[in-house]
Amino acid sequence: MIRPFETTFAVPLSCEACIKDVSTSLFKLEGINKVTPNLKDQLISVEGTVAPSSIVKAIEATGRDAILRGSGASDNAAVCILETHSTAVPNKVRGLVRMVQVSPAMTLIDLTIRGLSPGSYHATVRETGDISRGAASTGGIWEALKPKQGTPPARGVFGTVEISKGGVGAIFTDKPIQIWEMIGRSIVVSKSQDDRFEKEDPDTLVGVIARSAGVWDNDKTICSCSGKTVWEERKEQVERGMI
Known part of the structure; x- marks a missing residue:
């Protein structure tokens, strides 16, 4: 039996309606125990047994992008x-x-x-x-x-x-x-x-x-080496074939 674990995603969130929309989509997945949004930092923390790739797809189904920012604890x-x-x-x-x-x-x-x-x-x-x-x-x-x-x-x-x-x-x-x-x-x-x-x-x-980063270990919004935002980096990764 898979034990629940926590994953954090950067998601473009502009209002409480965005949070409700994303949360509703996530709770449709079997295995989601808890969804914790952070409107200020535009982050969604998810606890459960669902594959991170499935969580990304559920968020993308709302018309928003999602970037995995961390999973589990440090060094895990x-x-x-x-x-x-x-x-x-x-x-x-x-x-x-x-x-x-x-x-x-x-x-x-x-x-x-x-x-x-x-x-x-x-x-x-x-x-x-x-x-x-x-x-x-x-x-x-x-x-x-x-x-x-x-x-x-x-x-x-x-x-x-x-x-x-x-x-x-x-x-x-x-x-x-x-x-x-x-x-x-x-x-x-x-x-x-x-x-x-x-x-x-x-x-x-x-x-x-x-x-890779554990939950909350990676809070960057701009890459220090390239000067690009995480969303600019994400666009390049998608164009390269990254899922």
């Missing part, structure tokens, strides 16, 4: 941007994995993909974070606990992602993993689960797992 959240290493693909970003640790031995994984060919894909955590040759240089599947016969798959096996005819797919699952164990490793999404990866395969995705 991670993110992985999935890209193809094929030189034939101009828009390389194809997916995003959000991870939040909700207990000492449980992490939730929210993986969303857009732009792949239809079919079944394997999502796995790899031994290393070396993506210099795409998926081919990431090593084998990470198995912090070696599975025995009749036991669940290795913790490095996130599961199978079904990509629709429209090129979209997602999984929301939990694994007995701690965030710190995965930082610096990589995630591979591919039709092949073995180590025979082709760098020029546009349907093989790879990315390095990095820490």
Whole structure:
């Protein structure tokens, strides 16, 4: 059973009617326990067991954008941007994995993909974070606990992602993993689960797992390095294929 966790989103809010509209849309989702709006800072905090990607879709259904600002507690959240290493693909970003640790031995994984060919894909955590040759240089599947016969798959096996005819797919699952164990490793999404990866395969995705902000840890409105607002950054990310 998934334990409730908290996520915070930046949402354009101008009045109490905006808050009511967003809250009504969110409470239509099964698994939402609490919605806490902050009109002054234009933030929405959500507590429950719903995938962050589903929360974003519910907010977008009201005609507003939403940016995930944090999940879980400090040091308990991670993110992985999935890209193809094929030189034939101009828009390389194809997916995003959000991870939040909700207990000492449980992490939730929210993986969303857009732009792949239809079919079944394997999502796995790899031994290393070396993506210099795409998926081919990431090593084998990470198995912090070696599975025995009749036991669940290795913790490095996130599961199978079904990509629709429209090129979209997602999984929301939990694994007995701690965030710190995965930082610096990589995630591979591919039709092949073995180590025979082709760098020029546009349907093989790879990315390095990095820490992300916990709830309330990230309150920036302007990026210090680029000078852009979070909304300007968001627009660029969407144009690149980020979900």
